[in-house]
Amino acid sequence: MSTAVELRQVSRHYGAVRAVDAVSLSIQDGEFFSLLGPSGSGKTTCLRLIAGFEQPTSGSLLLHGQEAAGVPPYERDVNTVFQDYALFPHMSVRDNVAYGLMVKGVEKRKRHAEAEAALELVALKGFGQRRPAELSGGQRQRVALARAVINKPRVLLLDEPLGALDLRLREQMQTELKSLQRRLGITFIYVTHDQGEALSMSDRVAVFNNGRIEQVDTPRGLYTKPRTVFVARFVGASNVVEGELARRITGSERPFSVRPEHIRFVREAQAEHLGVEGTLVDVQYHGATSRFTVEVPGGPPLNVSLPNGEEEAVRPALGEPVRLAWSRHAMVELEPGA
Amino acid sequence: MGTASAGVVRPLSNLLYRRSTLRLFLLLTPPLLWFGVVYLGSLLALLAQSFNTFDDFTMAVTPEFTWANYQALFEEANADIVLRTVGMAAAVTIASALLAFPIAYYVARYAQGWRKGFFYVAIMLPMWASYIVKAYAWTVILTKGGILYWLIGNLGLTGALEWVLELPYVGGTSLSTSNLGRFLVFTYIWLPFMILPVQASIERVPPQLLQASADLGARPTQTFRTVILPLAFPGVVAGSIFTFSLTLGDYIIPQLVGPPGLFIGSMVYTLQGSVGNLPLAAAFTGVPILLVGAYLAMARRLGAFDAL
Numbered sequence: 001m002s003t004a005v006e007l008r009q010v011s012r013h014y015g016a017v018r019a020v021d022a023v024s025l026s027i028q029d030g031e032f033f034s035l036l037g038p039s040g041s042g043k044t045t046c047l048r049l050i051a052g053f054e055q056p057t058s059g060s061l062l063l064h065g066q067e068a069a070g071v072p073p074y075e076r077d078v079n080t081v082f083q084d085y086a087l088f089p090h091m092s093v094r095d096n097v098a099y100g101l102m103v104k105g106v107e108k109r110k111r112h113a114e115a116e117a118a119l120e121l122v123a124l125k126g127f128g129q130r131r132p133a134e135l136s137g138g139q140r141q142r143v144a145l146a147r148a149v150i151n152k153p154r155v156l157l158l159d160e161p162l163g164a165l166d167l168r169l170r171e172q173m174q175t176e177l178k179s180l181q182r183r184l185g186i187t188f189i190y191v192t193h194d195q196g197e198a199l200s201m202s203d204r205v206a207v208f209n210n211g212r213i214e215q216v217d218t219p220r221g222l223y224t225k226p227r228t229v230f231v232a233r234f235v236g237a238s239n240v241v242e243g244e245l246a247r248r249i250t251g252s253e254r255p256f257s258v259r260p261e262h263i264r265f266v267r268e269a270q271a272e273h274l275g276v277e278g279t280l281v282d283v284q285y286h287g288a289t290s291r292f293t294v295e296v297p298g299g300p301p302l303n304v305s306l307p308n309g310e311e312e313a314v315r316p317a318l319g320e321p322v323r324l325a326w327s328r329h330a331m332v333e334l335e336p337g338a
Numbered sequence: 339m340g341t342a343s344a345g346v347v348r349p350l351s352n353l354l355y356r357r358s359t360l361r362l363f364l365l366l367t368p369p370l371l372w373f374g375v376v377y378l379g380s381l382l383a384l385l386a387q388s389f390n391t392f393d394d395f396t397m398a399v400t401p402e403f404t405w406a407n408y409q410a411l412f413e414e415a416n417a418d419i420v421l422r423t424v425g426m427a428a429a430v431t432i433a434s435a436l437l438a439f440p441i442a443y444y445v446a447r448y449a450q451g452w453r454k455g456f457f458y459v460a461i462m463l464p465m466w467a468s469y470i471v472k473a474y475a476w477t478v479i480l481t482k483g484g485i486l487y488w489l490i491g492n493l494g495l496t497g498a499l500e501w502v503l504e505l506p507y508v509g510g511t512s513l514s515t516s517n518l519g520r521f522l523v524f525t526y527i528w529l530p531f532m533i534l535p536v537q538a539s540i541e542r543v544p545p546q547l548l549q550a551s552a553d554l555g556a557r558p559t560q561t562f563r564t565v566i567l568p569l570a571f572p573g574v575v576a577g578s579i580f581t582f583s584l585t586l587g588d589y590i591i592p593q594l595v596g597p598p599g600l601f602i603g604s605m606v607y608t609l610q611g612s613v614g615n616l617p618l619a620a621a622f623t624g625v626p627i628l629l630v631g632a633y634l635a636m637a638r639r640l641g642a643f644d645a646l
Contacts, residue, residue, distance in 0.1 A: 053549050073552040080553045086546035090568045100554035103564070151555060 003065065004029045004155050004187040005050055010059035012045050019045040021211035022059070027189060029154070032181050034190045034198040037208030038234070043191045046208070047157050050189065052076050064154065074103075079153040083160045085144040087132040093119070093143050094128030100151040118146040121180070138169045145180070155187040162197065174201055195235045199223065207231050223259075228335045232257035237303060239263070240334070245299030249274055255334045260291065260305035262330035265316060266323050275325035278302065280316050294322055388620035397614055407621035416605075420625055423602040426517070427585035430524040434532040434581045435574055437525070442537035442573075443566075461530050469527065473594050476523045480514035480595060487513070510597050520596030527591070528584050532577035539573025540566065575637045579630060586626040602626065 005027040012020040020042045027033045035043035048054040049061060052073035061068045063076060079100070087096050094115045095102070101111035112128075119125055122142035132140055141161060148156055158177075162170045178201050181188045192198050198205045199219040206216045207230070215227045226232035232240050242255035250256065269275055278296035285308075292304040302324060306315075316322045354361045391402040410416055445457045464472065479486050490499050503509035503516055510516030543566060551561040589603030600608065602622050609619035 051549075051553060053552075073549070074555045074557055078553075080550070082546055082550060084544075084546060086544065086550040088547060088550075088565060099551070099556075099564075103551075103554065103556040103560045147554065 002029050003027070003062070004031070005189065006062040006065075007046070007049075008060040008062070010046075010049060010056045010061055012042075012049060012054055013057045018211045020049065020056075023211075023213055025206060025213065025216065027187060029187055030185055032178065032188045032190065032201060032203045034192060034202040034205045035208060036192055036195060036198040036205050036235075038193055041208035042211040043193075043206075043208045044159060045211075047080075047159055047189065047191050050155070051078060051080050051157050077153055078155040078157055079148040079151055080157040080159065081141075081144050081148045081161045083163055085132075085140045087140060087143055087147070089132055091132075092128060093124070093130050093132065093135070096132065096143055097128075097147045097150055099147060104151075114150060115146075118150045119143075121149070122146045122176075137164055138173065141165065141173065145177075149180075149184060149186075153186065155189060156181075156184075158188060158190045160191055160193070162192075162194075170197075177201065199235070207234060209234075225332055226257060226334065229255050229257075232332065232334055237305070239302045241299060241302075242336070243299070245276070245296065248298060249276055250331075255336055257332050257334055258326050258330055260303040261289075263302065263304045263324050263326045264306075265292075265304070266325040269323065270325060273325040273327055274331065275323060276302070277321065277323050280318055280320050280322050283318065292316075294324060296324075384620050384623060387616055388618075388624055390617040392615045392617045399614075399616055404617075407617045408624070410618055411621055411625065416622075419600050419602060419605050419622075422599055423586055424625075424629065426521065426524065426601075427582045429521055430528060430585045431532075431578045431581045433521070433525045434529050435536075435578060437529060438532035438536050438577065439570075439574070442533050442540055445533075446537045446540035461533050464526075465530050470590065472527060473523060473591050476519075476526070477514055477594050480512075480519045480522070482512045482514070484514075514595055515597055517596055520591060523591050523595050524585050524588070528581040531580035531584065532574075535576040535580070536570060536573040539570045539576075543569045575634075579633070582633065583626055583630055586629070 003026055005025070007023050007025040009022050009024055010020060011018065011022050023042070023046060025046075035046055037043045045054060049056055050063070050068075052068065052071060052075075056069060063071075063078065068076065088099065091099070094112060097118050098106075098111040098115035101114060106114075116125070116128060119128060122145050124139060124142050124146065127135070127139065127143075132143065135143065141164075144161070161177075162173050165173060174197060177188070177190075190198070190201065199222070202219055204216060204218055205222055207214045207222065209230045215222060215231045217225070222231060222235045226235060226238070229240055229242070232238045237260055238257045239260060240255060240257045241249065243253060246255055247253045266273070266275065276296050278294040278301075280292055281295050281301065282293035284291040284293075286305075287308070289305045289307050292306065293301050294304060295301045304324065354364075388407050389403050389405075391400050391404045391406065392398075393400065411420065441457075441461075445454060445461075449457055478484055481487075487496075487499075490496055499513070502518065503511075503513070508516065508518050510519070513519040547565055547569070548561055551565045552558075556564065587603050589601060589607045592599075592601040592604050602625060606619045606622050609615045609622070
């Protein structure tokens, strides 16, 4: 497998603001790779650097082994699906999709046939005559996708493409995007702030924070072995314990995280488990699971998630003193940080 | 007193809140009256006037229906006036569009902060000065021995100027009595009316569309031709309606600058003044209405408004 995109110590500064700060990253050919982070973390700037809309302040960016600094977007073998789709309002859907072929000088009949095929790929057969304004959000999203893949790019960049869609449509499109990526066999680089989306679709995920990468890993790796406090908090629900409380539990002030589903209520302390005592202050019903909030002295409240419907040995009532316990394996030591 | 006024105001505002039709009626009646009576009413009165009969001998207007005034427009002397005016209006419009587009593009896409402010002021400032003052100023600029002759002479281009002034339609005895001079003044005066709508339309083109175009492989010239120009075209059409109809209706610049020969505006002025032939004057004003209507229909068919 060869490298599709490689960033070596790439920075992009706007005056004193370091939007992207010495980021190094290597994305393999055919990979579904997500850039995950809160807004302003540098993930979109990173994507724009790869697309060529921005130039790095320093560092080196390689596309399929070729240095890309200074290469304008129209000479890069990458295409982008924009957050707000950026469809041309004065063109029909078919002309939008065929645009990439039109500017290359492909003759009309051929490019219309290919546009029709691309529309079929995204289940919009027969929509070619319409204007973008006549389509729903989900349909526009598919047109943007068809338009971006018609040039058969080796890398497809997607900038929060599902952000404007409602939840059901978003879940449906996630499945479709993933299957489209498998069928086309091209590299997808996917920017999102939605950790659920990143985990469910990606082969690997880079977690961004303050212009830097905190961790690059598979979704499972990120969830089970977060390396930093930030990743533990951002990816999935987690209890991050640090400072005084951490010292009381483990004997060291080094922060650690433990997932809510790995904590149990127990009647008495067990030697092979770690644990802490507290007071149950809130119970939230989530369908398949219930979430219990437990106040513990010396730190923020801890969350416990228990499946509903099965017999639970201990299911305390509100306001009761409780004892929490978790296995040493469920606990992940973290590097301190933001 | 507070309770007394509240006793009236509150039920009234409650009534207006509940009755949206009444609210709309009260809101729209004054402007609709203004538009209906003052605006459209006077226009219709003008058009009705154009079908009245004018007696050359008694110089009296009688309300007898006739097509004679419109037929008169096709007489050679009158047709000349129409062609002269329309030709100038078209030339001024094209020149304004060509000059305005790069300026508008720069202001909309590149100018930031004080540069943008500077351009707004630079574009608008001439509009604050009196039109008459500017027109007279140009007669001084264009006259023989004026600053433009001086400049051209110092650049060693007097020969070229003389050659240009001998061209048919364009030239004349001097710059200030040539169609070229008149064209320069018109273009100067109406240019802001082209720049502002074009700039507004370019500004409305989302930058993402330009990025999308480049992303799909379009070189800058292709992006300009296939994305920017079609999307900015409604602005050019809007601006050209201004420059075109303002030139069509003008009657002062043709008197001050350029060769002899009437414009539609000056003809209307003459007809309604000393001659008192209001019906023919009204028929003349029908020409710009018809032309701009036809122009809009054509622009629509060419797809100028598809992007709206």
